[in-house]
Amino acid sequence: MISLQAAAFTCEDYLKRRLSKDEINVLISESYGHLLDNISRAGTAPGTVVASPSQQNPNYYFNWVRDAALVMEVVDDPARLYTYVDRALDEQAVPTASNSLGETRFKIDGSDSPDWISPQNDGPALRAIVATAFAQRLLNEGHRDYVASRLYQAGLPNYSLIKRDLEYTAHHWREPSYDLWEEVYGLSFFTLRAQQRALRAGADLADRMADGGAASFYREQADQIGGKLQEFWDGNRGYVVSEIERRWGGPSKDSGLDLAVVLSANHFTAPGEPFGPTDDRVMATAFHLQQRFAQIYAINKIPEFSGLGTAIGRYPEDTYDGHITGGNGNPWFLATNAFAEFCYRASTAYRHSGKIQITGLNADFLKSLGNMTGADLRPGTALHAGDPMFAQIVNALVSEGDRYIGRVRFHMHLGHMSEQFNRDSGYMQGAFDLTWSYASFISALKARP
Ligand code: NOJ
Ligand code: NOJ
Numbered sequence: 001m002i003s004l005q006a007a008a009f010t011c012e013d014y015l016k017r018r019l020s021k022d023e024i025n026v027l028i029s030e031s032y033g034h035l036l037d038n039i040s041r042a043g044t045a046p047g048t049v050v051a052s053p054s055q056q057n058p059n060y061y062f063n064w065v066r067d068a069a070l071v072m073e074v075v076d077d078p079a080r081l082y083t084y085v086d087r088a089l090d091e092q093a094v095p096t097a098s099n100s101l102g103e104t105r106f107k108i109d110g111s112d113s114p115d116w117i118s119p120q121n122d123g124p125a126l127r128a129i130v131a132t133a134f135a136q137r138l139l140n141e142g143h144r145d146y147v148a149s150r151l152y153q154a155g156l157p158n159y160s161l162i163k164r165d166l167e168y169t170a171h172h173w174r175e176p177s178y179d180l181w182e183e184v185y186g187l188s189f190f191t192l193r194a195q196q197r198a199l200r201a202g203a204d205l206a207d208r209m210a211d212g213g214a215a216s217f218y219r220e221q222a223d224q225i226g227g228k229l230q231e232f233w234d235g236n237r238g239y240v241v242s243e244i245e246r247r248w249g250g251p252s253k254d255s256g257l258d259l260a261v262v263l264s265a266n267h268f269t270a271p272g273e274p275f276g277p278t279d280d281r282v283m284a285t286a287f288h289l290q291q292r293f294a295q296i297y298a299i300n301k302i303p304e305f306s307g308l309g310t311a312i313g314r315y316p317e318d319t320y321d322g323h324i325t326g327g328n329g330n331p332w333f334l335a336t337n338a339f340a341e342f343c344y345r346a347s348t349a350y351r352h353s354g355k356i357q358i359t360g361l362n363a364d365f366l367k368s369l370g371n372m373t374g375a376d377l378r379p380g381t382a383l384h385a386g387d388p389m390f391a392q393i394v395n396a397l398v399s400e401g402d403r404y405i406g407r408v409r410f411h412m413h414l415g416h417m418s419e420q421f422n423r424d425s426g427y428m429q430g431a432f433d434l435t436w437s438y439a440s441f442i443s444a445l446k447a448r449p
Contacts, residue, residue: 014406015307018399024445030415035071035438039080044108047080047087051105052419052431057323060431062113064105065091065123066180070267071439072130074446081134085150088127089161101168102177121177122191124165125198129268131162132201139208147209154211166202166214169195170221174228176247180260181314183250189232189242190260193275196225197268229275238361239285240275242315251319257292258315259335261285266341266443277346278353280361286342287365292316297331297423309404311411311421312336322420322430330420330429333408334440340404341444343369347397348449354385356393370403371396398449408441417441 038050049068052060072084087110096103096112102119106112135151138144153160156167173195179188199222206215234241234256241256261275261282269276276282294300294310311331314320318329350356358366358381366377372393383390411421411428417437419430 012307014409015403019402019405019448024448027409028442028445031417031438031441032074034416034433035074035435035442036080038433038435039071039075040083041108045087045090045110047083047085048106048108048110049084049435050108051436052434054431054433058431060434061108062105062116063087063091063108063110065103066120066126067436069123069126069130071435073133073267074439074442085131085134085161088131089150089159092159092161092164100172101165102172104178104182117178117182119177120180120182120191121169121172121175122180122188122194124168125191125194128162128165128169128198128202129194131165132198132205135162135205136208152205152209152211154206154209154214162202162205163214166199166206166218169198170218173221173225176245178249179243180263181250181320184243184246184253185249186243186246187228188260189229189240189258190264192225192229193264193268196222196229197270199225200270226274233281239288240281251317251325253315253317255288255292255316257285257289259289259312259332259338260315262289262338262342266338266345266447271349271352276349277342278349278356278362280357280359283346283362283365286339287368289316290339290368293331296329299331299421299423299426305410307403308407308410309336309339309400311407311423312339312404313420313423322418328423330423331411332420333412333417333434333437334419336404336408337437337440337444340401340408341440341447343397343401343404344444344447344449347394347401348447350390350397351385351394351449356383356390357381358383366393366396369393369396369400371399401444401448405444 040046048063049071050061051064051067055061090110091106094112097114098118100119101124102121104116104118104120131151135147138147151160152162176186178185180190199218203215203218231244232240240261242258242260265277265282290310293312296316297311300310312335313329313331314335319326320329321327358377358379360379363377363379366372411426416433418428418432419434422429
């Protein structure tokens with residue numbers, strides 16, 4: 001049953017030319033408007049970011065710590081960031097069911113939401129990452145007093161936002177928690193990567209705030225997380241798996257493949273760090289994910305639409321249809337956007353390094369890019385800036401990213417994005433106006449070289 005949405009359109013409408021800067025700015029500001037509509041809505045505590053305005057089937061009218069932090073990453077207006085900090089400080093002080101800073105979400109009045117799956121320990125790390133970037137900016141602008149009182153106080157005990165989240169993260173990363181999809185209890189790649197990034201960025205801030213002892217402690221923990229992360233590399237299968245030491249919960253995830261690895265590469269990698277977009281292990285993982293989703297979703301198999309990027313979901317075995325678990329999993333906007341962002345970031349990283357080393361792990365991904373079919377990319381070859389093939393890959397990554405954006409634009413409706421789009425019909429599905437969908441679109445477009 002394939003009834004095509006907006007059959008009058010062809011995918012060429014989205015692909016006939018490369019995106020211009022003007023067009024990108026229009027897309028960003030349109031999404032930004034929808035995103036802002038979900039922050040500090042009437043009737044919610046100031047600073048609340050609702051995951052979606054949907055209040056039933058599903059009810060996403062809550063302030064998820066993860067969603068809020070990933071959303072605030074693309075917000076640059078200081079007034080909104082100050083209000084976010086106030087909200088986050090209140091959150092840290094609310095007694096919660098999980099009795100930890102890993103509480104997953106809060107009600108719109110700021111109180112605990114005790115019925116939910118907690119702890120999810122990516123939350124404090126993501127909150128620290130966004131607050132640390134804000135703190136660095138404020139320090140550069142001369143607002144040290146505010147940073148020292150609200151964001152980062154040296155010494156213990158204390159009740160400043162970042163320091164508390166960093167202390168929690170540094171002391172609890174070895175413990176299992178629920179993954180970002182709120183299903184599996186164990187150690188998850190995404191959570192550990194978020195924690196590592198939070199601690200590294202936090203250590204730099206700690207140094208700046210004359211808290212040198214803490215800075216070295218955070219760096220030590222980040223290094224130890226780096227050791228743990230190696231366990232996620234599955235050499236037999238040739239890709240990074242998203243969870244280890246699973247205790248309970250969640251559907252069967254036999255493949256171990258998960259968008260989480262791509263999201264982590266986009267969000268948590270400083271230049272030169274492992275598991276970033278040009279790490280060949282991550283490229284291999286992206287390749288396997290794309291290949292699986294190309295097969296799983298009928299909308300990916302329509303010849304007329306083959307010019308669009310592959311619609312991407314959370315993980316191949318997903319059965320959450322946006323309303324119930326146990327149905328058909330679908331492609332997600334934020335997942336498809338993440339693939340666009342991944343391609344853009346890989347292109348930029350290659351350009352900066354001036355070198356592309358072809359390996360047995362990245363060759364398939366690079367050859368699968370739209371403009372690379374048939375290219376002779378032999379493992380062992382090193383390409384350098386100036387080689388025609390180097391330029392071809394760097395450009396092909398941007399075009400591939402544009403195809404993913406084209407896919408997203410084809411399934412969104414008048415600038416609106418829900419959580420998912422149906423794998424057979426292409427129509428939007430699940431929570432409408434999902435705030436994170438907008439943030440992911442903006443963050444992809446901003447990453448476009
Ligand atoms: C199951 C989904 O897989 C999970 O991600 C979601 O948070 C819950 N249901 C609630 O909607
Ligand atoms: C379900 C997603 O799996 C989870 O990552 C998200 O935090 C919630 N929905 C709220 O958007």
